[in-house]
Amino acid sequence: MADELWTPTPETVRDSRIGGYLDWLRTERGREFADYAALWEWSTTDLPAFWDSIWDFFEVGERRGPALDPAEMPGATWYPEVELNYAERVLRAPGLGDDDPVVFGYSDSREPVVVTLAGLRDQVARCRAGLVRAGVGRGDRVAAYLPNIPEALVVLLACASLGAIFSSCAPEFGTRSVCDRWRQIEPKVLVTVDGYRYGDKTVDRRVEVAAIRADLPSLTSVVHVSYVGGEIPDAVSWQDFLAEEAPLEFVSVPFGHPLYVLYSSGTTGLPKPIVHGHGGILLEHLKQLALHHDLGPGDRFFWFSTTGWMMWNYLVSAPAVGSAIVMYDGNPGHPDLGRLWRLAEESGMTYFGTSAPYLLACRKGGLRPADIADLSALRGVGSTGAPLPPEGWRYVYDAISPDVVLTSLSGGTDVCTGFVGGVPMLPVVAGEITCRCLGSRVEAFTPEGKPVIGQQGELVISAPMPSMPVGFWGDEDGSRYRDAYFGTYPGVWRHGDWITVSERGTCVITGRSDATLNRGGVRLGTAEFYSVTEGMPEVADSLVVHLEDDEGGAGRLLLFVVPAAGVAFDDALVKRIRTELRVNLSPRHVPDEIHAVPAVPKTLSGKKLEVPVKRILTGTPVDEAAAKGALANPESLPTYLRFVAETS
Template structure:
């Protein structure tokens, strides 16, 4: 019985041989170029069959026969630069490498005389299911052997001394998944699967054709598991590129690769005993082909079904001893594109369909439209005229903000120079070049610029009450920046451990602290907390060669947190003027916005304040408490309300224009602490549409990208900033090689800033909508914090074994709530409410050590926490599930260590969604 067949230039005669390995370990070699009816053995010209021969089977000439070592089960060719060897796997856990050794020409004139001789023999610790090769630039051609349970070994051609002998070396790779139902399941492996990994994964050492082209291994198990592996990855967590668990009847028994869709990538084909064939690729796409007959052999590849033309084919041997060949396979895409997807991607197609169906797409109704007189009085319009004059009328905007925005992105250098000059920033250095990197040679003082514009005896800031955001804090901040020192801050309501965790990284020399704080009308003494912090801090000062300007802690902290370093001259020294000058007048005023009695800042609007900056949560609370300031006060001077902290709900737009004032600009703005500003926001030249942010801000190349890194509109995607901007962080504190900095912003898309928000750009209004965070940052009531802060604190408490902290929001709420899932140390307690003592300890710890605002709204016990194959908690997928997404859209089961947890979380989601 023939076990397997392979072909190649084995004898080094530039003529292909076909090798057939039989169950009795006999190996037969056939010359594939001519048959027994050839005129002479030594003729290398293939004979064209005569008319008499046509229709008769052509018998290949057997040129060699040899009995190899016993128990042979699989064979493959190992092509190197100088030879073509064969590797034979044996059922006694041995792999042997043979090479062709021709006979001495002096003793034999026949070119086929010779034999296969053993070069290397590897003895493995487990059974060998299949052998194959995999080419790499780093290590050349690797010989890989699959083993039961999803494991494989790399067989190396180098020797190490073992006891008194030299033995060839092996590198074992254990099973890559933890959900294998049978650790003895047969495993197949195929190498050289051409793929195009994301740029962040591709590297010089594993690329082949082009900078982003690479080759991976595919591993298939009988239980339906298929894994794509990069064996050259430096870290074990990066070796598994993708894993999927297929649902099959019986078992999988065959694995092949084929270039089915064309281009420079390969697809992987696996077949089950019932003939069902699955085709997969590295992009996590797959489809199923039900062949319809039980089969016992399968292969896929490019073959010449018709003379002179190779094409992809599927070949099956059925249990009825029939040979079925499927060819003329016209597969352009693994995933058939849907009509809705095509409409979104192709605007012309969408318009044609609407025209045929007589569908009129309504323009959203604007809630506020600036009149021409108002627009011409704004600083934005004045800046537009300034740019036209500066460019000597080479650019013309005609009052169109979107034209101005497009110019600001196309010519970043000229734009930022124009902003610098228009704002009149104070510069004590020599004049700058007209095309600076970011203002080289410019020496500015943040304090000097933020206080310019008035007389020395003018009041710069009003304070009505002492709060953590108090006037003393502003004075200390400006004084620190004026001498070039570093300013770092932490909220007084943080717990001792949380403050120490942040300040211990920067080793402060001088500490400003408040002794009392007020929250919801109650006074809290902070004196003892300050003493504990001072005792715990290391008093040694830090010597910093590069003098930064401002140090901030952003909300996506992991482990001990990321301290973001900023430096001038950057967007901050101009953004402070951008807000005041370009966007319009702004009088700053500090006031307690909402206390126990909800005394809103609107009470003070009659004092000629033109702009109010607030949060989406505050506006929602005002609506819930049925406040109607528009009917109680004269708000004729109020021209704009700016909202930030979290996405502004559509119903809050209705509330503002109904109960506060109908003739004002409601600007929902968004940015980040790490960029010291906004990337999307408001513009006094544009209309306001319900639920939408008006525009992308000047100089900020904001786009919405899908997972493949392609820009799109009218559907949600990742908010990215595709071009640099001045207020990008210089780096993270104590991150000399920028590893954490790049991981935070550039790991998702290489060289592109990924902001962590879900964004949808609207083609009709040219506005946009942010629907929440795309990463695991939690943001209840506009207070952002990282889940790692919760994990670090509670997972050391008695009774807590593991935890998962996620946020939940829905369309009915402008806020989100935090849900904490706990795996208890007591395994007898499964799904349900937490025991009272555990819940109390968690609340106390979070309230005292972190902040009362961090206490979760819902806490439940669960028997298991979901993890990915590379050991990360599955936060985003659980959040999507809790926000109403179907399980198949929320979870990628193939990436989970234990996919059986999905039904459990579906059950929990049904109880938690929607929430009221």
């Protein structure tokens, strides 16, 4: 029996953005749908009609020519005869007036900043003029070494208005990590801070900025956003860069013209430079933010992110649907885990987006956000970055609000969106992602390439999406792009996760398919392990890998745990962990060995590195198994190297 935590009323659906879209389809297109399942089926089988409807419903502008030609993947091309500009549509901000606030910027480094729509347009126009003076034009790249602050959004929109290409790295990224990304795209201009504050600690990044400049000979200008009071030599100040008043203009570019370059984590090689286009990002984000997250005029949308994670790019599209955005740069745990919930009250957030680990940390810490902050404005809560176990879902409805729509969103940098998530038309069920998103033909495939329902399979996307990458930067013949997504199932995008799609259309993602644990021929996902181990108060973090036996034996299932502060790692704890896994999962899930480690290695966006650890444990040198510059905590890797030495 499904554990329903929230159920929509007919009034809820009627008053939602997707309810308005259904009414529009009925009156303008003569289409009626019995339920969400029927709407989704149409949206993923009649792609031109669906995406044309999104275009027209959101009044994107003149639409001509075919929606999709050719339609085969890889190589599907959307709206080949259309020109537009992403920044123009974002700054239109339907439903907002000139004096309405559109950006709320909060930071550990300075006082709050509120930017009105008129103020944002003026700053973008001035920044655009500064870029033109710096010689930036259509197709040139601009790099932003900036935190999640309004200036980063200004640079993005100014670049887009010119047809220039934006790329950002968060200032906590180290020199090698940044240069591995930006050397590939050869930026002309760098916009950078001098440092930042994280909680009560000031972090000076001027040495890193100097090293980045030295490693990027393509740079002709550097712009300094003074953030913690440091000086950067031979740089134009942000104030001077924006000193010239200028008209706000937009260059029309083809639908697939590059908007920005995002990057894969780069844990096992150079980060893949993933190019996203103006039109694909605009259409996908309009659909997703309005119809799935139910955002519009009057909303204040927040997602805790840095500029090094695709969720930042997702967040800053919200003005395109009339929603204001809330930005935060700082330590979400300072002075305690209640920081972001108090920020929700202070900013009047209507949508609170975060990561699954943050919600679970709040739960484990005994925090009840509704007791420490007025969260009455919240209508939605979003979770992403990792699967949210059932107890995390129940925690939201018990400790935050019984009235919010909780969305567990899963997608990726590759598509810069979520392709499974939530929708106000359907009930929220504990432990299950509510739906496959409109326009996203997500399926579970067997190894033979057959779709299955009610069984775990490879997560694939079997029809094109507009926000699939334009390509990889520098991949002239498209071979790297084809190999990355289409090498397993011809003409079908393989994403690299395990998914189960239920008869009701809900989804459960059980971890990366390349990190699969194979016990006696039975595939086990990593997410269910972590749900149990990290649900124990004695365990702060964990990582599980399976080492195969070359001779066909059972192999070894290894669990590494980080004990909670003050907890001794002893035989009693090991026994409790084994018991919890056996009782809550199955005897197959009981590890052969459990070891204590000081830390679990993670990417800069917080994802666990099961595959690189497995490679280290099977003899791959650390420098080959993982690029240290792509890790949040590279000092954690020697622990696993020592483990190999001690047990070989």
